[in-house]
Every structure is written in structure tokens, then in C-alpha cells.
Amino acid sequence: MKKKIMVVDDEESIRFLYEEELKDEGYDVVSYPDALSAIDDFDNQKPDLVLLDIAMPKMSGLDALRILKEKSPDTPIIMSTAYSHYKQDFSTWIADAYIVKSPDLTELKEKIKELLKLNN
Amino acid sequence: MDIDRIVEEWKLLYELGIAISLTTDLKKLLHVVLTAVTIGDGLGFNRAAIFLYNRPNNTMDGVLGVAPDSIQEATTIWNSLRNLDIRGRMASWLLNEINIEAQLNSNFNKTISKSRISLQKDTIFKNINQKQAFVFDASNLGGDDQILRELNFEQFAFAPLISREQPIGAIVADNFYNKRPIEQDDITTLFLFANQSAIAIENLMSIETYKNMSKRLIEEQQNLIHQKHIFNLGRAVADITHEIKNALIGAIGFLDRARKISADSNPQVYQYLEIVKKELDRVYNLTLDINRYAKGQNRSVKKLFDLEKLILDTIEAIKNINSSNIQFITDLSEFAKYLYGDPDQIKQVLINLIKNSTEAIANKKDGLIKISTYKEDKFIVITVEDNGGGIDIKFLPYVFKPFYSTKTHGTGLGLSIVREIVQEHNGVISLDNFVGKGAKFIIKIPNLVEEEKNEKKDNGSG
Structure with missing residues (x-):
């Protein structure tokens, strides 16, 4: 059974890049352009892991993080952002991992593998 | 009378x-x-x-x-x-x-x-x-x-x-x-x-x-206006950089995918994409540089770390990337083995200074970079010097200015980042320039460990 990853990012190209790269890694990928639609669809999809952008219009990734963790505390969430300064922000501490966005997805893929293994 | x-x-x-x-x-x-x-x-x-x-x-x-x-x-x-x-x-x-x-x-x-x-x-x-x-x-x-x-x-x-x-x-x-x-x-x-x-x-x-007072007031006022301009400019730059960076993540990401696909099927396309990637990487690195500069004053994570090891590791890493025959010499004092600071930032300082020296001696056969550490009064001193002919006197006033570069491919941020980081550590950076011979950057960072120790000693005896 393939693991399902929920990708939330407002940048269309980045979202598509994640989809393609993660499918290549053998995951099922569902992606959303904003946090609200992702939260709405969460129970329906029951993803094994969520990859969440921080800076997004409508609802920020930090708010979405709190809501998703209340819904499903055991689903690992990786926060992703262009810059590392959110690392010091308290509200990111409940996330399971934190990565700085980069065209090189090696670190992200390793983090995903690690968290999914932990959760088994 | x-x-x-x-x-x-x-x-x-x-x-x-x-x-x-x-x-x-x-x-x-x-x-x-x-x-x-x-x-x-x-x-x-x-x-x-x-x-x-x-x-x-x-x-x-x-x-x-x-x-x-x-x-x-x-x-x-x-x-x-x-x-x-x-x-x-x-x-x-x-x-x-x-x-x-x-x-x-x-x-x-x-x-x-x-x-x-x-x-x-x-x-x-x-x-x-x-x-x-x-x-x-x-x-x-x-x-x-x-x-x-x-x-x-x-x-x-x-x-x-x-x-x-x-x-x-x-x-x-x-x-x-x-x-x-x-x-x-x-x-x-x-x-x-x-x-x-x-x-x-x-x-x-x-x-x-x-x-003089009114002159100073006017100057101060102009300074404030100038600072506000810089601040606004800084924010605009940060916003633009963010957009560029995000766009490049998508572009380079897919470029990599296309490159991999073409690797076997079409070597010519692969070669072209290779060049596109190299150029896009340059722009991408520029956004990282700007970002690093912009957050220069950001909180750093300071701790006591092994400076000697950091220097040796950094040199090793640079040697691996840089295959040219540059010779590295170190003269590291045992009294300057440890430093209280942000190791990531100090590493950035070393990388930028060494990169700078590497470029200065790029065309020399007997290129030499010497890195020394020693203790001086209440400071740990790190120096990076090269035999690359020094810096042209006419460029000296601009050495630490952001976005000023004499190099074709420089962002002009390397040394400004160095200065920002050194200042973040309450240190000072200076330059000994020997025109025709070489340049020596000298960084002095307060040796807080020593002070802490002394304070404890003082408390103990008092």
C-alpha cells in the first residue's frame, strides 16, 4: 500500500514539482493551493504525512499546523518555507520537521522517509 | 600714570x-x-x-x-x-x-x-x-x-x-x-x-x-531619511528576492528533471540544460546571499565551539571543491582553540574570506592562503591572508560596502556579510593591505569565555 502525502503550497510550480518528485519516490500525492481546502479534504484523504508551506494567503501554514495537529496528532507534518527564520518561532515547534525550500529535494525526501518509518 | x-x-x-x-x-x-x-x-x-x-x-x-x-x-x-x-x-x-x-x-x-x-x-x-x-x-x-x-x-x-x-x-x-x-x-x-x-x-x-550643532542636526536628519530609504529598499529587496527564489525553486527543480530525462536520450539537450542550470544556480545563489545579508542582524545561536576544528574542516571542504593548487597554511594558537559565537556564522565568515582570497590568487602559480588564530588581550583574533597582490587602493573605501564588487561574477555581498556577522559578535574586522603583495583580514572577537571565567573568579574571591 502506497503512502499518501498531502502537499499544501500556494506556488503552482513548486506544488507540481513536489508531486512529480514524490510520485517518482513511490508515494501517492494529493496537493492543495491553500490551507483551507487541504483541511477540508483532510478527513477524506487521511494522508500519512503533510508537507505544509508557511507563507500562504488566506490561512498561514502556522495556523493550519495547529488545526491539523488537533485533528490528527499522529500524522507527521513537515513545515517548509523559503527562509529559516521561522525555526525560532514557537508555533513551528509542534511540527515534526522543518525544511528550508530548495530546488534540491534530497533533504526533503530523506525527512519524509525518516518520519514515515518512525510512524510505522 | x-x-x-x-x-x-x-x-x-x-x-x-x-x-x-x-x-x-x-x-x-x-x-x-x-x-x-x-x-x-x-x-x-x-x-x-x-x-x-x-x-x-x-x-x-x-x-x-x-x-x-x-x-x-x-x-x-x-x-x-x-x-x-x-x-x-x-x-x-x-x-x-x-x-x-x-x-x-x-x-x-x-x-x-x-x-x-x-x-x-x-x-x-x-x-x-x-x-x-x-x-x-x-x-x-x-x-x-x-x-x-x-x-x-x-x-x-x-x-x-x-x-x-x-x-x-x-x-x-x-x-x-x-x-x-x-x-x-x-x-x-x-x-x-x-x-x-x-x-x-x-x-x-x-x-x-x-x-556646528545645527549642522549636526541637519546631518542627522539627512541620515535618518537615508536610513529610512535604506530600510524601505531593504524590504523591497527582500520581497523581490523571495519571489525570485520561489520562482527559481520551481524552475531549477523541473530543469533537473528534464536534465535527467535527457541525459540518456539526447546528449545535446542535456548539455544545453546543463548550461541553463549553471546560470540559474548563479541567480539562485545570489538570492541566498542577499537573504543572508538581509538577516545579518538576526538572532544568532551562540555557544562555545571548537574554532580550530571549524577552521580545519572548512579548509578541507574548500580544498575538496577547489581543485586548484592553492596552498593553505595554518598557524592556530592553542590559546585560541575555543570561541564563543555562532559556529555557522563564523564558518560563513571563513568561507567568504577564503573565497575572496582564492579569487585574488586565482591567476598565481604559488598562491598561498594563511589562516592564523591567536589570543590578544580580551580578544580571539582570526586572520586570513593571501599573496594575491592586495587590493587596489582605489577600491579600499568600498571593501565592506554591500553590492560593490570588482569581480565579474561577484554579488558584492561576501565581505558585507562578513562584517555583519563580525559586528553581530561585537567584534571588529580590519584589513592590512600590502599593495603588490597581499591582503590580510583581521577579525577580533571578544573572548567571552575568558571574561566569564574571570567574573567567576572575582565572585569566588569576593
């Missing part, structure tokens, strides 16, 4: 008073005052000097001395003045015909104007608080009046400059050349004239202070 002489004296003081009150420039006023003290038709002394009271330092600072440099020169000047006959037109003569250049160039002035006498020490200048003028001789000179001794002051007049009850300086005058004894009358006239001068000097000093 007979009545005629008193009238003469008042006429003289009146004339001099007009000259003084018509002078609007402080420096010129000092010349007018001392010329009046030294010309025969004025107070008639041979040599005179003004010292001004420097309140913050509690010193008397020599500001001007007027005197001929030799008896020949003195005689020439006196003769020429005698022929001029300036009585009755003293004020206009003083205002228009003093040879300021010549006065400034005299040896007497050169000695006087670099003298500074501390009022905390043994000196005749302590008499500036007295409301009278004196005749002193060499035996009155204090231990710290060396300057007057050097200038052979024997019998001399001393008049404090007092304005609104406050001493602002003193005039010292003597008859070094013609040895005419100083009389009580001379002293009285000098005292009255000194008082007149003092008020004028203080007024002009106040005006000057006021001018």
Missing part, C-alpha cells in the same frame, strides 16, 4: 575694541588679538600666545602664537610698521592687513599650537581663575610648563581670558627680542584688553558651537 598716558591707553583700547568687535571669524579673531598684543603701536610685546581652556579634557590647549622667528625678522617687521604709521587707523589695519599665512608658518606658532597642558598638573595656567594679570618669571613656571621653558620664556605677562565670570583661556606674552622689562602699566593694559578679547572670543565660539 599721567593723564595723557591714560587717554592714550583708552584710545588704544577703543581702537582695538573696534577691530575685535568687527571680526566675525574665530580663527581670524585670534590673529587680530595677538597682533594687537605684539605690534609696537598696540601693546608692544615681542611675542604672544593664546591658550584656550578645554573643559572636557581640563587642559589648556595652545591655539596660536604670534612672534617673529628671529631678531632680524623682528627688526624688519618693526621698521616696516614704523614707516606705515598705523596710529589712528589701527582697526582697519588689523582687520585687513594681517599676514595670517606668515603668522601660522612661524616656528613659534608651530610649537604653541601643538601644546596641551593639563590643569591637573603643576602649571602656571592654574592662574586662569584669578581675575588679574601677572608678571611671571622662569622661576614661577611649573613642572608641566615645559613648552614655555622650551620657548625661553623668562620674564613674561600672563593674562587670563575671562568671559561672564568664567575662564576661557589665557594670553601669555613676553619681550624676548628687545628684553624690555614688563611694567605694571603693560600688565594693566593687557588685562583690560584680554577681557575685551575674551568676550569676543567666547561669542564667536558660541556661534561656532551653534553652527
Whole structure:
């Protein structure tokens, strides 16, 4: 059974890049352009892991993080952002991992593998 | 004192008073005052000097001395003045015909104007608080009046400059050349004239202070406006960089995918994409640089870390990337093995400086980079030097300025980031530049570990 990853990012190209790269890694990928639609669809999809952008219009990734963790505390969430300064922000501490966005997805893929293994 | 002489004296003081009150420039006023003290038709002394009271330092600072440099020169000047006959037109003569250049160039002035006498020490200048003028001789000179001794002051007049009850300086005058004894009358006239001068000097000093203050205010205001511009510019740059970076993540990400696909099927496309990637990577690295610069002041995570290991690791890493035959030398002191700071940031400093040196010696066969550490007082010092010919003098003022680069491919941020980080560590960075030989960057970072230890020791014993 393939693991399902929920990708939330407002940048269309980045979202598509994640989809393609993660499918290549053998995951099922569902992606959303904003946090609200992702939260709405969460129970329906029951993803094994969520990859969440921080800076997004409508609802920020930090708010979405709190809501998703209340819904499903055991689903690992990786926060992703262009810059590392959110690392010091308290509200990111409940996330399971934190990565700085980069065209090189090696670190992200390793983090995903690690968290999914932990959760088994 | 007979009545005629008193009238003469008042006429003289009146004339001099007009000259003084018509002078609007402080420096010129000092010349007018001392010329009046030294010309025969004025107070008639041979040599005179003004010292001004420097309140913050509690010193008397020599500001001007007027005197001929030799008896020949003195005689020439006196003769020429005698022929001029300036009585009755003293004020206009003083205002228009003093040879300021010549006065400034005299040896007497050169000695006087670099003298500074501390009022905390043994000196005749302590008499500036007295409301009278004196005749002193060499035996009155204090231990710290060396300057007057050097200038052979024997019998001399001393008049404090007092304005609104406050001493602002003193005039010292003597008859070094013609040895005419100083009389009580001379002293009285000098005292009255000194008082007149003092008020004028203080007024002009106040005006000057006021001018400086308003100039500083204007400068500060412009500074603030400038800072606000920079701040807004900084935010705009950060926003734009963010957009560019995000766009590039998508672009480079897919480029990589396309590259992988073409690797086997179409080597030519692969080669072209390789070039596109190289160029896009350059832009991407630029966004990282800008970002790093913009958050230079951000909280850093400081801790005690092994500086020696960090340096050796960094050199190793750079050697691996840079295959050229650059030779690295290290001279790392065991007393500078540990540093309290943000290791990531310090590593960035090293990388940027080494990168800088690497580029400086890129075209040399015997390129050498030397990295040293040592302890100096309360600082840990790190130096990075190369034999790349140094930095062209005309670029020196811009070395640490952001976005200034002499390189074709530089972002101009490398050294600005270095400076930001060093400042973040309360340290200082300086540059020893040996044109034609090489450049040496010197970073001093406070050795907080040492201080902490000392504090603990102090607490322990106390």
C-alpha cells in the first residue's frame, strides 16, 4: 500500500514539482493551493504525512499546523518555507520537521522517509 | 600714570575694541588679538600666545602664537610698521592687513599650537581663575610648563581670558627680542584688553558651537531619511528576492528533471540544460546571499565551539571543491582553540574570506592562503591572508560596502556579510593591505569565555 502525502503550497510550480518528485519516490500525492481546502479534504484523504508551506494567503501554514495537529496528532507534518527564520518561532515547534525550500529535494525526501518509518 | 598716558591707553583700547568687535571669524579673531598684543603701536610685546581652556579634557590647549622667528625678522617687521604709521587707523589695519599665512608658518606658532597642558598638573595656567594679570618669571613656571621653558620664556605677562565670570583661556606674552622689562602699566593694559578679547572670543565660539550643532542636526536628519530609504529598499529587496527564489525553486527543480530525462536520450539537450542550470544556480545563489545579508542582524545561536576544528574542516571542504593548487597554511594558537559565537556564522565568515582570497590568487602559480588564530588581550583574533597582490587602493573605501564588487561574477555581498556577522559578535574586522603583495583580514572577537571565567573568579574571591 502506497503512502499518501498531502502537499499544501500556494506556488503552482513548486506544488507540481513536489508531486512529480514524490510520485517518482513511490508515494501517492494529493496537493492543495491553500490551507483551507487541504483541511477540508483532510478527513477524506487521511494522508500519512503533510508537507505544509508557511507563507500562504488566506490561512498561514502556522495556523493550519495547529488545526491539523488537533485533528490528527499522529500524522507527521513537515513545515517548509523559503527562509529559516521561522525555526525560532514557537508555533513551528509542534511540527515534526522543518525544511528550508530548495530546488534540491534530497533533504526533503530523506525527512519524509525518516518520519514515515518512525510512524510505522 | 599721567593723564595723557591714560587717554592714550583708552584710545588704544577703543581702537582695538573696534577691530575685535568687527571680526566675525574665530580663527581670524585670534590673529587680530595677538597682533594687537605684539605690534609696537598696540601693546608692544615681542611675542604672544593664546591658550584656550578645554573643559572636557581640563587642559589648556595652545591655539596660536604670534612672534617673529628671529631678531632680524623682528627688526624688519618693526621698521616696516614704523614707516606705515598705523596710529589712528589701527582697526582697519588689523582687520585687513594681517599676514595670517606668515603668522601660522612661524616656528613659534608651530610649537604653541601643538601644546596641551593639563590643569591637573603643576602649571602656571592654574592662574586662569584669578581675575588679574601677572608678571611671571622662569622661576614661577611649573613642572608641566615645559613648552614655555622650551620657548625661553623668562620674564613674561600672563593674562587670563575671562568671559561672564568664567575662564576661557589665557594670553601669555613676553619681550624676548628687545628684553624690555614688563611694567605694571603693560600688565594693566593687557588685562583690560584680554577681557575685551575674551568676550569676543567666547561669542564667536558660541556661534561656532551653534553652527556646528545645527549642522549636526541637519546631518542627522539627512541620515535618518537615508536610513529610512535604506530600510524601505531593504524590504523591497527582500520581497523581490523571495519571489525570485520561489520562482527559481520551481524552475531549477523541473530543469533537473528534464536534465535527467535527457541525459540518456539526447546528449545535446542535456548539455544545453546543463548550461541553463549553471546560470540559474548563479541567480539562485545570489538570492541566498542577499537573504543572508538581509538577516545579518538576526538572532544568532551562540555557544562555545571548537574554532580550530571549524577552521580545519572548512579548509578541507574548500580544498575538496577547489581543485586548484592553492596552498593553505595554518598557524592556530592553542590559546585560541575555543570561541564563543555562532559556529555557522563564523564558518560563513571563513568561507567568504577564503573565497575572496582564492579569487585574488586565482591567476598565481604559488598562491598561498594563511589562516592564523591567536589570543590578544580580551580578544580571539582570526586572520586570513593571501599573496594575491592586495587590493587596489582605489577600491579600499568600498571593501565592506554591500553590492560593490570588482569581480565579474561577484554579488558584492561576501565581505558585507562578513562584517555583519563580525559586528553581530561585537567584534571588529580590519584589513592590512600590502599593495603588490597581499591582503590580510583581521577579525577580533571578544573572548567571552575568558571574561566569564574571570567574573567567576572575582565572585569566588569576593
